[in-house]
Amino acid sequence: MIVVGGEALIDLVATESVTAPALPTRASRLGGGPYNVAIALARLGSAVSMFSRISTDDFGEALVHGLRESGVDTALLQRGPEPTTLAVASPGPDGSARYSFYVQGTADRLVIDPGPLPPQARALSLGTLSMVLEPGASAYESLLHRESERGVFVALDPNVRAELIDDAEAYRRRFERWLPHLGLLTVSEEDACWLALDSEPVTEAVRRWASMGPAAVVLTRGAEGLSVITPDGARVDVGCRRSEVVDTIGAGDTVQAALLHWLHHNNALDPAAVAALPAAAWRHALTYAATAAALTCSRPGAQPPTADELPSPALAAEGVPREFAADRS
Template sequence: MIVAAGEALIDLVPQDAGSPAGAGLSPLAPRLGGGPFNTAVALGRLGSPAAFCSRISYDAFGEALLARLRAADVDVSWVQRGAEPTTLAVASIAADGSADYSFYVDGTADRLFAAPARLPDGVRAMIFGTCSMVLEPGASAYEELMRRAAAEGVFTALDPNIRDGLIRDPDAYRARFKSWLPSVALLKLSEEDARWLGGTPEEWLASGPAAVVVTRGGEGLSVLTRACGEISVPGVPVDVVDTIGAGDTVNAALLHGLAARDALSADAVAELDAGAWTDVLRFAARAAAVTCSRAGAEPPYAAEVDA
């Protein structure tokens, strides 16, 4: 089982792409989202046994989030509940489909996540990231859980998915990010994240991960490992509606592909050859393209990626 740990929230997305959100120029449609939530849904839709570890509101949005997880066959037994409201993220979609966000996070349910006393039974891998690794007190709880999972031999993945509007002290966050790397087996981030963090894949690889994957939007993605060096694949051409959830879909596709090769360990990842990595990356590129072809975070099912 692969566990996605982190926030679930509601994206408020302009119905007219390219119109500024919140300016009264386009109605906002609620979409179920949050990086870890989207990753869990994508894993379930791809056919990987998956679970979600988070704290979700009892409000109507929270019930809808849980329903989406259950519909994707995601185990929700590790979801905590709270009376606080669901976090909201207002998206602004540019003409090229890229998205920027402003957040409403004060007093919301997911911020009060508490690390469980033990890891889920049967967990093979856990993935962390996005807002949940920034907003306290939940951020410290997720960090504790990630370090504990790594110490217990669980394959850990991290997608920082930087939302700089939430990060009050960038230098402190960058230092904290570096402190996580010895506990991370797979680091995945976008080239925009890489620029913001101010490091290089080579530096991060030397700090602990067995592999570092960098996504480059429509240009494709690459992986850097000690054994194979850098391997890149192109993006899959598609008519982009928006890019919401594309990176989260890549997360799920990478983990799904590694699981299919029985490579959910740092040692197994280190032993993958260039051909195997190329296949995994191409699968992730196809999956992300499907997500980009429709509005909001709507990850594909396995049959859609294979087609």
Template sequence: MIVVAGEALIDLVPQGTGALASLRPALGGGPFNTAVALGRLGSPTAFCSRTSYDAFGEALLDGLRRDGVDVSAVQRGTEPTTLAVATVDADGSAAYSFYVDGTADRLFTAPAALPDGTRAVSFGTCSLVLEPGATAYAELMRAAAAQGVFTALDPNIRPGLIPDPDNYRARFHGWLPSVSLLKLSAEDAEWLGGTPREWLAEGPEAVVITHGGDGLTVFTQDGGEYSVPGEKVDVVDTIGAGDTVNAALLHGLSVRDALSPQAVARLGADEWTALLRFAARAAAITCSRAGAEPPYASELAGVLEGR
């Protein structure tokens, strides 16, 4: 079981151009998208979050259930659902503004225990910024790592939500001793400062950097550095692409029975290259269609095995 911990929200995606273009509500949030992508790939997955009892909250849970994600660990509240207004550039890149005051996911509390059979927990995005929930998610991350559970972190930086960047950067470094796999975009890496080698020295077994259409690179504790190019597709938008990478990496590690720091440390160049190619292909499929619509396992048949 892979547990994804973090927010589920509603993306309001513009239909057409102009400041007054109509907005289409879409299920979203980085952790939500990661959980959906894992479910579609066939990994047993559970979602750990707090959602509203409003219509948006019900739709988010229904979306998770449709793709086989266990929602029994989701807390509920009467507060409204977080909203994110997306702005999509001509090249398909998305930026967001958020409506988060008093929303349900901010009031997440750390559970007493993870679901039975948990092998890995994934964290990231707004849930690690917005208090008081951010402290609870960090507490869960540290508790999972202390129990020997594999942990993955994708900061997925949203600068507009971070009032004190220096404080956030300090908290980021405080998380790293509890992180097995760190994945972040090149833009996130630049915003955070530092280098993959510096971050590896603080705890993770591997650091994966995504470069948009130019591909992915992994840096490993033993000095390895392996890259693959991006898959060329006609990009509709990039919403959910990074979240799909998270899911593909975790799914690929699970298939290899490598969801432990020790197992990740044993992966060599061929295994990492195959894993990165799988993630690149999965992300490309997501980019080829509107919104966060990650691929199903049938769309990636044979890719993980190099066929």
């Protein structure tokens, strides 16, 4: 089972061009980076449980219903009367979205450490607002450290929302303290620019992070595709998969879920197994994730694909080691 920890929120997405002073029509959509990852994993066929604190208001009820409808286990959810976090999203001409957040006193900020995860948990995925907004951020950080020490494979997509980070340098130092505990770091090129040291080129920053603990760092490069960098400095690149882009909401979350599903399917949810993946296997994994993200971009809001919309994640390519070539779902 893969546990996804973090916020569940409501995206208020403009359905028409946003031009001041007109007030655009907005659609309410279920969202939040970790929430999207959990939904995507379930749609792909992974056993997944969501850990978060979700409101008992109408938005919260809809969020919980969405998890259950997709097949996400909700046993780890905490509930509370506080309001649901809102994210106001305004897609631009290229499909990218600008966000503003309403987070004061919301339910997901008040999550408490659940103690050790169930023994069947093989991986923990974290990221986005949940790693920034206190007091919940400290609870998620404790979970990250403890579960890593217990041998759980930890994946992180920081998905930086800079406008919510009061002390950028403190957050960057905190981010680097997480790295030794990670099996997989997924980071967008934009976030890598923000997280890098002053004047440090992105390529150098990513290689430095890869040397600090993660078994692999995956860099998402928008229309340029995906790259993986391993601790020895090796790099594998794949191009993006073309689609009619409606918006990019949830694309990075889909990449994170697809990579975790691919690793699980190929019995590689383990830092040593990830570190041993050859270039051919990484090309297969990155292509699978890029294909999934392209499908998400072709739809409004975060609507990740199902397993039957994608090729099999099972490895069968010539030259791939036998231990990564079997279909292990």
